[in-house]
């Protein structure tokens with residue numbers, strides 16, 4: 001049953017320039033295959049550098065203020081190994097999250113030839129992104145920082161200077177998890193250090209002067225507490241998103257109520273790369289990659305033209321603005 005109020009057509013046609021696929025020419029500087037993914041965003045690059053600096057600061061205090069001066073070698077070696085392993089995994093996850101293509105839709109593929117080649121049937125529509133001239137598959141959203149449409153975009157995270165999407169969500173989750181773990185580990189070690197040093201002579205506790213030691217430890221405490229709270233909340237939200245198969249943007253929109261959700265375990269396995277194994281925690285092993293997009297993925301079924309008005313919002317923009325920007329090409333019966 002196709003209920004098509006005429007004013008919906010007017011809405012779609014209000015911006016006729018977006019409906020002219022010939023205006024969408026592939027960009028001259030498309031990324032050659034095999035090039036590393038890296039977003040050139042000043043704020044994101046600064047945040048990523050700050051993240052590395054904070055992890056290295058924690059590494060410095062843990063090693064040179066607490067563990068190396070300690071005379072309990074077993075305690076130092078075990079804690080040193082655990083902390084360094086977790087810090088290494090956190091930074092590796094950070095690199096992977098930052099340098100992995102989150103699932104960008106090919107830029108400028110909304111050409112007349114391509115849309116014609118899809119041979120739209122009645123009730124089918126393609127959604128075009130007017131900003132990057134690409135056809136949006138289901139659940140893709142445009143990111144104004146990456147200037148691309150990203151499949152299953154969750155949000156753009158300046159701390160990893162990248163979007164969190166289909167292909168790098170695993171690395172992002174691991175990053176938040178390892179940062180939460182090193183923060184907790186550092187806090188426990190600071191606690192032990194204070195307890196231990198109150199009983200002993202401060203000068204034997206650290207190779208730095210007592211005031212410097214206290215300042216360095218308090219700063220580490222503050223950093224650890226802040227990051228523990230922030231990354232645990234982020235980790236929880238991400239795991240919830242994966243289990244419910246609902247991205248951050250979709251949760252804000254609640255637009256996917258009609259979408260059939262997959263079983264949560266299947267969604268978790270796809271994100272982390274197959275059946276449960278240690279590889280789930282390995283930032284060097286990728287998620288199980290979904291099949292490359294086929295022609296069918298570009299086309300969406302619409303039950304009425306009002307569906308084509310579904311606003312595809314990003315977190316940065318109010319939906320009203322996007323209503324005008326998004327365009328859909330619908331084949332009517």
Ligand SMILES: [Zn+2]
Nearest residue numbers: 129132142149
């Ligand atoms: Zn786009």
Ligand SMILES: [Zn+2]
Nearest residue numbers: 143146156163
């Ligand atoms: Zn982005």
